[in-house]
Amino acid sequence: MNSAGYGSGAAPKNSMIIAELRGVSKRFGEVCAASDLNLSIGEGEFLSFLGPSGCGKTTALRMLAGFETPTEGDVLLDGEVVNNLDAHVRPVNMVFQHYALFPHMTVAQNIGYGLRQIRPRIPKAAIAEKVGKALATVRLVGLEDRRIWELSGGQQQRVALARAIVNEPKLLLLDEPMAALDRKLRKEMQIELQNLQRQLGITFVLVTHDQEEALSMSDRICIMRDGKIIQIGSPQELYDRPRNRYVAGFVGTSNFFDGKVTGASQDLTSVLLQNGAEVTGRAMAEVSVGQEICISVRPEQIRLCRDGEGESVVVLNRIFLGEHTEYLVMHETLGEFLVLSPRQSELNDGPFNTGDALSAAWDVSAALVLDRN
Incomplete structure (x- = not known):
């Protein structure tokens, strides 16, 4: 390179x-x-x-x-x-x-x-x-x-x-x-x-x-x-x-989850995270099985809802930012991560509060498989 x-x-x-x-x-x-x-x-x-x-x-x-x-x-x-x-x-x-x-x-x-x-x-x-x-x-x-x-x-x-x-x-x-x-x-x-x-x-x-x-x-x-x-x-x-x-962290805000590649195809990559969770994402460069990588998911690409498909999380903190609300949530396996919810979503469904049990989900295309360096 x-x-x-x-x-x-x-x-x-x-x-x-x-x-x-x-x-x-x-x-x-x-x-x-x-x-x-x-x-x-x-x-x-x-x-x-x-x-x-x-x-x-x-x-x-x-x-x-x-x-x-x-x-x-x-x-x-x-x-x-x-x-x-x-x-x-x-x-x-x-x-x-x-x-x-x-x-x-x-x-x-x-x-x-x-x-x-x-x-x-x-x-x-x-x-x-x-x-x-x-x-x-x-x-x-x-x-x-x-x-x-x-x-x-x-x-x-x-x-x-x-x-x-x-x-x-x-x-x-x-x-x-x-x-x-x-x-x-x-x-x-x-x-x-x-x-x-x-x-x-x-x-x-x-x-x-x-x-x-x-x-x-x-x-x-x-x-x-x-x-x-x-x-x-x-x-x-x-x-x-x-x-x-490094680039993902410097350009914008992202959630990172470390793991190893368990399978790779042309479009999707399977990853076993250090905490035991299995995640599928899109590789930004060529990867090989066994390679140590990280998964990056932008906070605005994660959806929160009270009832729906997804992973069970609990709201730890809520910060109102005007156009968006930032939530810090806890997942039993993934740990803590950030979610950015648009203002319109809260106007429709109402805000979430600290302690609320919710579902969190993101599309496979939102999970980027990156080099850790």
């Missing part, structure tokens, strides 16, 4: 490749921060690197930006190797987690800073025109003369975005740009970023550890761990067909 993992690292079909990582590794002394990364990024694509702290996603982004040089392999932009090309001459801009705005400058001065560094110099009138267009794009017209400390967090982020897009880069890199925002503002900015990307047609590459952020915004997601790309795919592909337990 190469570093592209489960799913190809190729850019989407009919998309012109704008950036590539070819066998790229980066070491800091004895520490390998990125290992054999292979990835093609298409023009106009919104791609995210997703993973926990220290997984290598920011290192990958910094190599695309030119702030780090690969120890091995090549970084390409528009088909040209740019390993030794300085960051400031690449057709790339970056929005940092803490924005890196100049507090002594006005909003307009911050946005136009990069334009003023270009040689030969751009006429002041042309800079003012470009800054004005960028202000309009991020909806900051009228705030051009304010200082940075006079702006809200969301406004500061828009300034950072305007400064990044004013040079019309081919590639815009975003290093956890919404980490400092509260939940409501973060949701608003996610929508604005998507709209901005569609409006400009610029290729966006986002680094985040927030799965909801990546799922809601991206065309494709690279799941990373220990400096490697584990799986690449669309949000739906990663959610519905995770390669292993």
Whole structure:
């Protein structure tokens, strides 16, 4: 298995490749921060690197930006190797987690800073025109003369975005740009970023550890761990067909049950769980009899009812989440697992309460047989 993992690292079909990582590794002394990364990024694509702290996603982004040089392999932009090309001459801009705005400058001065560094110099009138267009794009017209400390967090982020897009880069890199925002503002900015990307047609590459952020915004997601790309795919592909337990646990919420394969056919796999229960599911990769695997079942794919077919469970806890209600239930053999019940279901049948004895069931197609790693 190469570093592209489960799913190809190729850019989407009919998309012109704008950036590539070819066998790229980066070491800091004895520490390998990125290992054999292979990835093609298409023009106009919104791609995210997703993973926990220290997984290598920011290192990958910094190599695309030119702030780090690969120890091995090549970084390409528009088909040209740019390993030794300085960051400031690449057709790339970056929005940092803490924005890196100049507090002594006005909003307009911050946005136009990069334009003023270009040689030969751009006429002041042309800079003012470009800054004005960028202000309009991020909806900051009228705030051009304010200082940075006079702006809200969301406004500061828009300034950072305007400064990044004013040079019309081919590639815009975003290093956890919404980490400092509260939940409501973060949701608003996610929508604005998507709209901005569609409006400009610029290729966006986002680094985040927030799965909801990546799922809601991206065309494709690279799941990373220990400096490697584990799986690449669309949000739906990663959610519905995770390669292993790590991906299934990082993209969404899932219940996991460990066991061994007892039988496998083209469509269905029989599993004997550690607790003695027998379960049938769909294998996400080739498996063999005796192989240790885990079964993954998403909470929203489990049905609860008072009277019906299924396994007998008891409700241990209930959390109302608005659109859904989350139940923690106990099964005599399977143990504890989560169930997510839609609001409409509760409106029809009434809510379940702690201590209720219920039946739980899921379709065979909902049980995914995954590699444990």
